Amino acid sequence: MTPITIDAEDLVMAFENHDAYVRHFLDRESGSVFFIHEDYSDEEDRERLEIEPDRYVLVEPLRSSTSYQIMQDFVDTLPRGTVQAELTLALEEHRPFRRFKDTLSKYPSARDDWFRFHERAVLAIAQDWLAAHQVDAVVKRMTAEGEEPLD
Numbered sequence: 001m002t003p004i005t006i007d008a009e010d011l012v013m014a015f016e017n018h019d020a021y022v023r024h025f026l027d028r029e030s031g032s033v034f035f036i037h038e039d040y041s042d043e044e045d046r047e048r049l050e051i052e053p054d055r056y057v058l059v060e061p062l063r064s065s066t067s068y069q070i071m072q073d074f075v076d077t078l079p080r081g082t083v084q085a086e087l088t089l090a091l092e093e094h095r096p097f098r099r100f101k102d103t104l105s106k107y108p109s110a111r112d113d114w115f116r117f118h119e120r121a122v123l124a125i126a127q128d129w130l131a132a133h134q135v136d137a138v139v140k141r142m143t144a145e146g147e148e149p150l151d
Contacts, residue, residue, distance in 0.1 A: 003136040004031035011139060012122045014059040015129075016067075024059040025049065028135055033059065057133050062125065064097075070121045071100050074114055083110045 006026070010033035014024035021038040036045050049056055071091060078084040087110075090099035104111040123139060130137050 003138045004029065006031040006033065006130075006137050006139045007142040008119070008123060008139050009141065011059070011126050012119055015062050015122050015126060018061045025056040026059055026135065028055050028057060031137060057135065059129075062122070066125070068096065070118060071096070073121065074117045077117065078110070083107050 011026075014026075014033050014035070017024060017035070022035050024033055024035045026033050034045065036049070068091070071087075075084055075087045075091065078087070086103050086106075087100060090096060090103040093099050104114055126139065130139075
């Protein structure tokens with residue numbers, strides 16, 4: 001059987017969404033990732049889940065501890081200096097996720113590095129998740145021009 005193609009951005013977004021009213025699903029046949037909002041979803045989406053429940057896999061958001069670990073792992077890759085020190089402090093303070101993002105906003109180059117690191121880390125988790133759910137897939141970055149390989 002040919003592997004399905006999954007949009008990397010959609011999959012990362014599904015793993016990162018912690019909205020209590022939203023659930024993301026992966027369609028095992030098409031590779032599409034879609035969400036159902038508790039209050040605003042299309043009835044058609046709900047029906048297709050009921051008709052073919054084995055076709056769709058619920059994408060559980062990452063645990064906060066996993067997301068925190070990804071941030072720590074990123075900080076560990078940075079050279080000793082101001083950026084590393086400030087991000088380390090941000091992770092030790094109250095509301096570490098907010099502080100981490102606020103601190104990164106002061107350092108555009110580190111922020112760009114973070115986005116690449118974060119995507120790779122989440123996609124590595126996603127690959128393990130796909131294997132655990134026996135989904136034969138290729139994850140690619142989709143653009144207006146077509147598919148792009150991941151870094």
